[in-house]
Amino acid sequence: MDVLKIKNFWKIFKQNKLGVVGLIILLIFVFLAIFAPLLARFPSLTTGAGEAFLNPSFKHLLGTDNLGRDLYSELLFGARITLVVSFIAVITSTVVGVLFGSIAGYYGGIIDSILMRITEIFLVIPPIFLALVLVAIFGANITNMIIVISVLSWPQTARLVRAEILSLKERPYCKAAIATGESDFKIIFSELVPNTMTTIIVNLSLTQATAILIESALSFLGFGDSSMVSWGLMLNNAQEFFRQSWFMVFFPGMSIFLVVLSLNLVGEGLNDVFNPRRKK
Amino acid sequence: MNLRNPLLKIENLKMHINTYEGKIKAVDGVNLELFAGEIIGIVGESGSGKSMTSRTILKLLPEGGEVISGKITFKGRDILQSSEEEIRTIRGSKISFIFQNPATFLNPVLKIGDQIIENIILHQKIKKKKANESAIRLLTDVGLRNVDKIIDCYPHQLSGGMQQRAMIAMAISCNPDLIIADECTTALDVTTQLQILNLLKDISKKINISIIIITHNLAVVAYLCTRTYVMHEGKTIEEAKTNDLFFDPKHDYTKKLLKSSRIINEEKFYSTEGESEILKVDGIKKIFRLPRTKDPLNAVDNVSFKLKEGEIFGIAGESGSGKTTIANLLMGLLNVTSGEITFLNKEINEFVKKDRKKFRKNIQMIFQSPFGSLNPRKTIGSILSLPINIHFKNTKDKTKEKVLELLTMVELVPPEIFFDRHPHELSGGEQQRVAIARAISTEPKLIISDEAVASLDTSIRVDILNLLKRINKKTKVSLIMISHDLSVLKNMCTRIAIMHLGKIVEIGKKEEIFLNPKHEYTKSLLTATLQIPNKERQTHDK
Amino acid sequence: MNYSYLVKRGIQIIPVVFGILIISFLMIHLAPGDAVFMFIGESGADPEFEAAIRTRLGLDKSLFEQFILYIKGIFSGDLGRSFVLNEDVSKIIFDRAIPTIILMLSSISFGAIFGILIGVYAASKPYSMRDNISMVIALFLYSLPNFWLGQMLIIVFSVNWGLLPVSGMESMILGDKSFLFDRFTHLVLPTITLGSTLAAFVMRFVRSSMIDVLGQDYILTAKSKGLSERKIFFKHALKNALLPVITYIGLRLGYMLSGAVVIESVFGWPGLGLLMLDALFERDYPLIMGLFIVISLSVTIITFIVDILYTYLDPRIRLK
Numbered sequence A: 001m002d003v004l005k006i007k008n009f010w011k012i013f014k015q016n017k018l019g020v021v022g023l024i025i026l027l028i029f030v031f032l033a034i035f036a037p038l039l040a041r042f043p044s045l046t047t048g049a050g051e052a053f054l055n056p057s058f059k060h061l062l063g064t065d066n067l068g069r070d071l072y073s074e075l076l077f078g079a080r081i082t083l084v085v086s087f088i089a090v091i092t093s094t095v096v097g098v099l100f101g102s103i104a105g106y107y108g109g110i111i112d113s114i115l116m117r118i119t120e121i122f123l124v125i126p127p128i129f130l131a132l133v134l135v136a137i138f139g140a141n142i143t144n145m146i147i148v149i150s151v152l153s154w155p156q157t158a159r160l161v162r163a164e165i166l167s168l169k170e171r172p173y174c175k176a177a178i179a180t181g182e183s184d185f186k187i188i189f190s191e192l193v194p195n196t197m198t199t200i201i202v203n204l205s206l207t208q209a210t211a212i213l214i215e216s217a218l219s220f221l222g223f224g225d226s227s228m229v230s231w232g233l234m235l236n237n238a239q240e241f242f243r244q245s246w247f248m249v250f251f252p253g254m255s256i257f258l259v260v261l262s263l264n265l266v267g268e269g270l271n272d273v274f275n276p277r278r279k280k
Numbered sequence B: 001m002n003l004r005n006p007l008l009k010i011e012n013l014k015m016h017i018n019t020y021e022g023k024i025k026a027v028d029g030v031n032l033e034l035f036a037g038e039i040i041g042i043v044g045e046s047g048s049g050k051s052m053t054s055r056t057i058l059k060l061l062p063e064g065g066e067v068i069s070g071k072i073t074f075k076g077r078d079i080l081q082s083s084e085e086e087i088r089t090i091r092g093s094k095i096s097f098i099f100q101n102p103a104t105f106l107n108p109v110l111k112i113g114d115q116i117i118e119n120i121i122l123h124q125k126i127k128k129k130k131a132n133e134s135a136i137r138l139l140t141d142v143g144l145r146n147v148d149k150i151i152d153c154y155p156h157q158l159s160g161g162m163q164q165r166a167m168i169a170m171a172i173s174c175n176p177d178l179i180i181a182d183e184c185t186t187a188l189d190v191t192t193q194l195q196i197l198n199l200l201k202d203i204s205k206k207i208n209i210s211i212i213i214i215t216h217n218l219a220v221v222a223y224l225c226t227r228t229y230v231m232h233e234g235k236t237i238e239e240a241k242t243n244d245l246f247f248d249p250k251h252d253y254t255k256k257l258l259k260s261s262r263i264i265n266e267e268k269f270y271s272t273e274g275e276s277e278i279l280k281v282d283g284i285k286k287i288f289r290l291p292r293t294k295d296p297l298n299a300v301d302n303v304s305f306k307l308k309e310g311e312i313f314g315i316a317g318e319s320g321s322g323k324t325t326i327a328n329l330l331m332g333l334l335n336v337t338s339g340e341i342t343f344l345n346k347e348i349n350e351f352v353k354k355d356r357k358k359f360r361k362n363i364q365m366i367f368q369s370p371f372g373s374l375n376p377r378k379t380i381g382s383i384l385s386l387p388i389n390i391h392f393k394n395t396k397d398k399t400k401e402k403v404l405e406l407l408t409m410v411e412l413v414p415p416e417i418f419f420d421r422h423p424h425e426l427s428g429g430e431q432q433r434v435a436i437a438r439a440i441s442t443e444p445k446l447i448i449s450d451e452a453v454a455s456l457d458t459s460i461r462v463d464i465l466n467l468l469k470r471i472n473k474k475t476k477v478s479l480i481m482i483s484h485d486l487s488v489l490k491n492m493c494t495r496i497a498i499m500h501l502g503k504i505v506e507i508g509k510k511e512e513i514f515l516n517p518k519h520e521y522t523k524s525l526l527t528a529t530l531q532i533p534n535k536e537r538q539t540h541d542k
Numbered sequence C: 001m002n003y004s005y006l007v008k009r010g011i012q013i014i015p016v017v018f019g020i021l022i023i024s025f026l027m028i029h030l031a032p033g034d035a036v037f038m039f040i041g042e043s044g045a046d047p048e049f050e051a052a053i054r055t056r057l058g059l060d061k062s063l064f065e066q067f068i069l070y071i072k073g074i075f076s077g078d079l080g081r082s083f084v085l086n087e088d089v090s091k092i093i094f095d096r097a098i099p100t101i102i103l104m105l106s107s108i109s110f111g112a113i114f115g116i117l118i119g120v121y122a123a124s125k126p127y128s129m130r131d132n133i134s135m136v137i138a139l140f141l142y143s144l145p146n147f148w149l150g151q152m153l154i155i156v157f158s159v160n161w162g163l164l165p166v167s168g169m170e171s172m173i174l175g176d177k178s179f180l181f182d183r184f185t186h187l188v189l190p191t192i193t194l195g196s197t198l199a200a201f202v203m204r205f206v207r208s209s210m211i212d213v214l215g216q217d218y219i220l221t222a223k224s225k226g227l228s229e230r231k232i233f234f235k236h237a238l239k240n241a242l243l244p245v246i247t248y249i250g251l252r253l254g255y256m257l258s259g260a261v262v263i264e265s266v267f268g269w270p271g272l273g274l275l276m277l278d279a280l281f282e283r284d285y286p287l288i289m290g291l292f293i294v295i296s297l298s299v300t301i302i303t304f305i306v307d308i309l310y311t312y313l314d315p316r317i318r319l320k
Helices: A006-013 A017-034 A071-107 A109-124 A127-138 A142-169 A172-180 A184-220 A231-241 A247-274 B050-057 B084-090 B112-124 B128-141 B147-151 B160-172 B190-207 B218-224 B242-247 B252-263 B323-330 B348-354 B356-362 B380-391 B396-409 B415-419 B428-441 B458-475 B486-492 B510-515 B520-528 C003-030 C036-040 C047-057 C063-075 C089-123 C129-143 C146-160 C179-214 C217-224 C229-251 C253-267 C272-282 C285-313
Strands: B008-019 B022-034 B039-043 B065-074 B095-098 B178-182 B210-215 B227-232 B235-241 B277-289 B296-308 B312-316 B338-343 B363-366 B446-450 B478-483 B495-500 B503-509
Touching: A006 A247, A017 A071, A017 A247, A071 A109, A071 A142, A071 A184, A071 A231, A071 A247, A109 A142, A109 C003, A109 C285, A127 A142, A127 A184, A127 C003, A127 C253, A127 C272, A127 C285, A142 A184, A172 A184, A172 B363, A172 B380, A172 B428, A184 A231, A184 A247, A184 C253, A231 A247, A231 C146, A247 C129, A247 C146, B008 B050, B022 B050, B039 B050, B039 B190, B039 B218, B050 B065, B050 B178, B050 B210, B095 B160, B095 C217, B112 B128, B112 B147, B112 B160, B128 B147, B128 B160, B160 B190, B178 B190, B190 B210, B190 B218, B190 B520, B210 B218, B218 B242, B218 B252, B227 B242, B227 B252, B235 B242, B235 B252, B252 B458, B277 B323, B296 B323, B296 B478, B296 B503, B312 B323, B312 B486, B323 B338, B323 B446, B323 B478, B338 B348, B348 B356, B356 B363, B356 B380, B363 B428, B380 B396, B380 B415, B380 B428, B396 B415, B396 B428, B428 B458, B458 B478, B458 B486, B478 B486, B486 B510, B495 B510, B495 B520, B503 B510, B503 B520, C003 C063, C003 C285, C089 C129, C089 C179, C089 C229, C089 C253, C089 C272, C089 C285, C129 C179, C146 C179, C146 C253, C179 C229, C179 C253, C217 C229, C229 C253, C229 C285, C253 C272, C253 C285, C272 C285
Parallel strands: B022 B235, B039 B210, B039 B227, B095 B178, B178 B210, B312 B478, B312 B495, B363 B446, B446 B478
Antiparallel strands: B008 B022, B008 B065, B227 B235, B277 B296, B277 B338, B495 B503
């Protein structure tokens, strides 16, 4: 049964209850992000919408922060940043990663050595450190954040794809393709990479989860785009006000947690579909 | 020998395995008796249930395994009704196993001595020092030397043959009544195989141990076993004294199995040869550098031979002889370190550079494993269309027509149905036929077959070999058959080259090789290669 | 002792080290604006002083020559001088390293032990209730943003219940508490926060490694010898399964340091992470780059050491 066909895919995926839960949570957040302007009570970053440190009420569903901003509205707008930034970063890094990984894996030799050394370097440099330095040098805005996160994420994807290609390369059908006289380009992208699709897809959701954690960490440390709301930024703001309001900490953080969790659950679900385990 | 009460009796055993994809009837009605001191065989193709039956004897069921019905009696004790604790006292002490591949069946992080002693201490409850002495004695008994060093070695430091001897030492360490040997020589090379089988024979005589030999190889059974059971689809379908089995089989399946194995021994086929020489290999060498030590490995060492149009040529050798490397060199997948290969009167490197397409069109390869030969994401039609589209200018319809023709030629009918299928929907034999179709699709002058039938069941093997012969007759394509199995080569080839450690030690017409071998290695290969008895010969004893 | 393998690994590090140096060099010079300001700060200085600095730092030479000077400097321990703090960068880093080392050691120990225990527990009955729950716990743990976990723990344990200190590494006034106890209470929450992510990953890794090992052929051999489940699990399986965990933890080192920056910020822990953040705010470029190099090289060297440790422990590599 070909699991890349939607009908078959869904049949197996829905058996994984946690995966389905994750998908639902994810879709809810996507919905909230898309319709944020309609759902929010107040436009983004409106100080003084209410008194400071209000508890959740009907007017302010999740309360207010130290400057009287409506937490509920801030949260909705924050969702947009988080999801958009991470999504674009993931797509970019996956494309780059697949390109590099497949070429390095197929040709081996110098290209491969270079790739392996690059991925090792990225493994050794603590990601946040590199991100902070880059943001400090080039400035903290949305575009740079996306670029920085992409730069941090592509080596992992490249490594994964390279490993798959290395093993697929040894399969007789690849040798047969060479023997038939197929061009290298066609072999890599028409024979080999399609067989890595399952790995790439699972990797997509897991990479996005990581991307969100990096983005919020950067914002939390104060190095995100300060002109826009972001959940990490909200937590940064909340750092001084533990005693006054724990809502300021709880809601943004819980949102990050739920989105990341849902992505990881979906990733697990995808993994179960593509690499079924034998159980009774 | 106690003829009245069997040591082991299996009655109507049925065992099912519950898997993710459904229920598998692994054992579906097995009846067996074994008397003390006997060596019996259980023979069958892959999936016949022979291994599963043996594991059930010791209640070593796989994940999801469940005994549905039946009875197993060992020395009067009802195995299936016994508790796990009671069975554990039998495992390793009264009944022990020898498995197929000692490299994976020995724990890589424990020393050899430790793994043997563990068994002794558990069952005989003696102190470590005494157990150590026993271990040393056992390892010597199984024919190993430098035993004190081996005790402290880890499995990966020993060769395959030595590892298997260590496993045997482990199995006999507590003086068992029964040893079950599950394909225990399949992973070894031919010469070592014979040594191990002889070792088992000796042990059985000396210590009066009964042995059950489980194998797919009829020749092994002919060599060792007095009685044999034949299994098919989970059932024991025939049982007879070995001689009777080979000369007077009762069940249809047994007859079919024997016929396939015997046909492979036929010598009657000769290929239709043309006059022109299409391939000349002149003194080629291929040296690899070992990854860690950078020592040179002479994979191919000064090999020369020629090939005529339409000829079927064989290259025989065990693993490590260099035969696959030669295939890769001929295909241009690897470069020679020195020497020259001339194909269709052009030097290969030149050929590949200047006229890559023509080169690739004229030389094709069939690989060993049918699984992995075909891209799982593509349809059969798409796989076969590709080479045609690369090398011939056709319209889409013409290509499809050609593909359907090919499918018919390899006897995959009706071809329209196979066109749209994916590889995983086909059986091993069917996939191999597709691989053959792909090889002939470019109308090549030379096809190299690297162990093309090794992973197929015996009954299918014959069909595939016959298919290749028909294609050779029809299209006059030359074939190079590479195999470790001399009977396959005997069946197909006009001339055969014997390879050992990278060199061709002997080359000549097949009759000369088989009836009058000159080189020492050829001789030892031939004697070690067990033959199943046919009407002209009797089971030979060594 | 397999020296050839060691040498080979040693040689493999060199390009990585080189790469790190090149990256940091490039970052300094690719930054928008004049590189001089990275060294002397952005406060307007008089042109003569600027020119003198330029010559002294060799900024008037070719890029390649600058790079050579740069490398020479680093290997002789000269990481430049922080104009903000008016001290040698190497000294600053050296003074602030210990708190981070303490935090890392304690978090790694906590994470590894906790992770291994639960991973082994989960693997003892694969696909059972205990396994599923353990893996869900792991999933939750590594989905948590660790800074949020830290904040929530502070709110619960320090603000609301007053059990543990809010921040810092030590109390200003010891009172009647012992020195060690004080240090310990300050260490608890940061350790749990930083260690929990590692624990989650180790849990999953150990569990899958164990299940993998339990499916190996040699386990069947062990069963066929009549060994008890317990013995097979602990003697035959565990050693094989835990061996790669060491390398795995080595691999997570970079990520852990990454987390340490954030955790130090949440807890006000006076280590290198906090130092980095201060340096970034102050635009103290020499210190920033110095920290970058020191940390990256440290991880490289430690990973190498972990590798050596592994080769010693795995008989397949240690011998022949």
